[in-house]
Amino acid sequence: MYILHTAHLPLHSYFDVESMFSPQExxxxxxxxxxxxxKNGRFKLSVFSDLHYGEAEDLSWGPEQDRNSDTVMRAILKIDPPDYVVINGDLITGENTFRENSTLYMDRLLTPLINANIPFSSTYGNHDNRPNISHLAEMEREVKLAPLSYSRRAPPGVGGxxxxxxxxxxxxxxxxxxxxCLVLWFFDSRGGYTSGPNSTALPDWVDESVAPWIQQESAAMDSAWGSATETGRQALVFAHIPPSTMRKLQQSLNSSKEPGLNADQLGSGSTQGSNNPTSVGKELAWWYAxxxxxxxxxxxxxxxAHGNEWCARDPSTSIILCFNKHTGYGGYSSPDWGHGVRTFDFKLGEESAHTYIRMQNGSTHAEVVLDKQYGI
Known part of the structure; x- marks a missing residue:
């Protein structure tokens, strides 16, 4: 029996409809x-990250940051139009917003994408889970507002x-x-606090329940589409909080081979499961899956980590891990870091990916080709 996913029913409703549809369908x-x-053998994807709308909304500098974030989003979409956008976490600084208007910031930050008619999807960050807001509330608002949002809720029991x-x-x-030919995977690294009056801290790693789900979904893909190893189907993975292995990679980073801003020293709270000693390694079930x-x-x-832009290969898994570029004017920053996006440019039939940082002023830097030789 094959799996029929539907957008209008709870994810992973199962029906025996093999006589009606092909396995691929x-x-x-x-x-x-x-x-x-x-599009014509090319696929360009831009990653907007850490927008942090709604910060200090009751002070003059908070709304000014949001206006600047509006500007950088519109500028990038005009200078280097992508085929797809990923918003990779911390859309809103939820601790600074009020319950009655928290999700309304989604209306504002999504407007440039809706106006440009660009398909997109989101991960959500530790600042998106707060007493007055939650990942689920933001997702529901996003999907309601934007017909071209591809964000969706995990099946029951997956994600914590x-x-x-x-x-x-x-x-x-x-x-x-x-x-x-390409699958974009999105994972929820949680963090922050539960919503409601009796708010409590949330784990800051991708929940262990996601690991068997990855195995299940991958098996379903291989069954319907053929083995990824044999067909060459490729993947790109997103999660807001980086896994702990990036702390090790930073210690041996070679700026000439692995270029990009490296101004944010990773430490406690900067990677998954690093908030306290009892949570160390909690993300490994997900990471190994x-x-x-x-x-x-x-x-x-x-x-x-707003001050990092680099990509490096993890020698223990051979996986390349990349930081985005801090896009928004909200959240912590430094004047010399600037604002922009990480863009990926794929060519059909090529196993490598070209990636670079595109800045608000149109300039680019840290251009590299992610292939089998990168980081070796």
Whole structure:
């Protein structure tokens, strides 16, 4: 029996409908949305990260930051229009907003994407889980507002409390392709606090329940579309808080081979499971499932550390891990860091990915090709 994903029913409703649909059609989480496709053999994806709307909304400098964030989003979309956008966490500084207007900031930050008619999806960060806001509330507002939002809720029992945003998005070579050539995976690293009056701290790692779900989904993809190893189906992985292995990578970073701003020293609270000694290694179930079941990963992509932009290969898994670029004017920063996005440019049939940092003023830097030789 194949799995029919639907956008209008709870995720992973199961039906025996093999006589009605081909296996490829059955494994489709977005039957009522346009296919995400390459354009003339190219697929450009830009990552907006750490926008932090709503910070200090009752002071003059908070709204000014939001206006500047509006400007950088519009500028990037005009200078270097992508085919797809990922918003990789900390959309809103939830601790500074009021319950009655928290999700309304979603209306503002999504407006440039809606006006540009660009498909997109989100992960959510530790500042998106607060007493007056939650990942789920932001997602529900996003999906309601934006027809081209591909964010969706994980099935019941996957992700833990405050970690509802675990899902994947298929990307096809063209509208008629029977199976995708690229899969975008999104994982919820949680963090922050539960919503409501009796708020408590949330774990800051991808929940262990996500690991068997990855195995299940990967098996379903192989069954419907053929083995990723044999077909060459590629992957790109997103989670807001970086895994703890990035702390080790930073210690041996070679700026000539692994370029990009490296101004944010990773320490306590900067990677998954690092808030206290009892949570160390808690993300490993997820991380090992990514390693073991998601094949042909171009990179895993993370935010949270606003002053970092580099990509480095983890020698223990051979996976390349990348930081985004701090996009928003909210959140901590430094005048010399600037604001922009990380962009990925894929060419159909190539196993490598070209990636670079695009700044608000249109300049680019830290351009590298992520291939089998990168970081070796």
């Amino acid at each position: 059955l494994l489709n989480p977005y039957p009522h949305k346009p296919r995400v496709t390459y 409390i405050g970690g509802e945003a675990n899902y994947w998005v298929p990307v096809y070579a063209d509208k008629s392709a029977r199976s995708p 990514v390693r073991d079941y998601i094949k042909n990963i171009h990179a895993t992509v993370h935010g949270h």
